[in-house]
Amino acid sequence: MVKQAIAVLESSTDKETKSGTASGEAGEIHRAASVRYEERSNGGQAGAGSKVITTVEARSFCRKVPVIGPEVPCRQVMGQFQRQPELPCIVVCDDDHIPLGLLMRDRFFRHMAGRFAADLFYEVAIFQFAEQQPLICEGDTPAGELLDLALGREGTSFYDGLILTDQGKYYGILTIQDLMQMSRELQREADEARQAAVRDSRDRIVEIEYSMGDVAESAKRSWQELEQMNALSLEGRQELEAVKASFTRVLEMARFQEKQMAKLLEQMQQISSVADHIRRLADQSGMLAMNASIEAAHAGEHGRGFAVVASEVRKLALQTKRFSEEISETLGAVNHFIQQTAATATSTVEEMAESHERVVNADGTFQSLVESARVAEQRSQEMFRSSEMAAERTRIVLMELQHLTSLS
Incomplete structure (x- = not known):
């Protein structure tokens, strides 16, 4: 019953909020994708057969977000989001701190924006609303590979954050803005490497x-x-x-x-x-x-x-x-x-x-x-x-x- 209600609310609320919220982020995401594409092209021109060694590490761009258990009710999560307006998402982990899902702020608020959402979902476990197959990567994964994985996602998950782990346990989160900043840093390094290659x-x-x-x-x-x-x-x-x-x-x-x-x-x-x-x-x-x-x-x-x-x-x-x-x-x-x-x-x-x-x-x-x-x-x-x-x-x-x- 809960899943059916969620589907009904998504179909009604997406029409009202998705066009306004997603359109602004879409431009930023695609600009990040273009930055990554430009980085690939320039990296290919830097030198045939040469492998560019980057100093950019994903851990230095990640941020910490709250971690909750899968049985936490939606009312508690709603209160936490309201107390922290800048919070982009919350990570759902088990008792061993292993990520189970990702709850994005905008998508959660769209679920809770319906007329009967409070009566239907406030006491429901938050895991029902979390993305149960988020993109999870180890923190030592190369930055370029992380960008490739993030930009390779489709649908609404394209805008989700990326969970970083340390030996399988939660370490931090990379939002789209973080990925864009990391891509710009990679682009800067690629430009410097290209200029050095030109001088050489x-x-x-x-x-x-x-x-x-x-x-x-x-x-x-x-x-x-x-x-x-x-x-x-x-x-x-x-x-x-x-x-x-x-x-x-x-x-x-x-x-x-x-x-x-x-x-x-x-x-x-x-x-x-x-x-x-x-x-x-x-x-x-x-x-x-x-x-x-x-x-x-x-x-x-x-x-x-x-x-x-x-x-x-x-x-x-x-x-x-x-x-x-x-x-x-x-x-x-x-x-x-x-x-x-x-x-x-x-x-x-x-x-x-x-x-x-x-x-x-x-x-x-x-x-x-x-x-x-x-x-x-x-x-x-x-x-x-x-x-x-x-x-x-x-x-x-x-x-x-x-x-x-x-x-x-």
């Missing part, structure tokens, strides 16, 4: 600007040095091309000399063969002269003149043989020297061919070096331009941060 970012950007200037200067020097190295590489390759051309000509001359020495050796062999042939002819002439002398001796007086001729022919044959032997010895020595020279020429050609191949390989390596120097010069130039652009953008960011610092 500005200082870091200044350091980055100096570093980018050093990088740009270093890139410029590297570009100039690589440009000079590229020019020297091109000049060196031109010199190497000249050396390669000289080696090519020398190699061709050495190969020509090798061929000439081979031909000379062949001719010397032919001359040696002719000398051998002359020596054999001299031997035959000597044999013929000796036979002629023998025949002249057999002829006696008639062959004396022929014997003289045969003797002279024999002397001439001996001289011819001696000369041919000397020629053969000389040709042998010359042939030996020619063979050594030919072997040296062949070895020289081989060495020149290897040297020419090394020069060709060095030319290819130098060509790669020139190409690498050219690419390095281009990349160094690009790095210099990129570092200049980065330095310019850093200066723009620094100017914006300085402007933001001056505004804050």
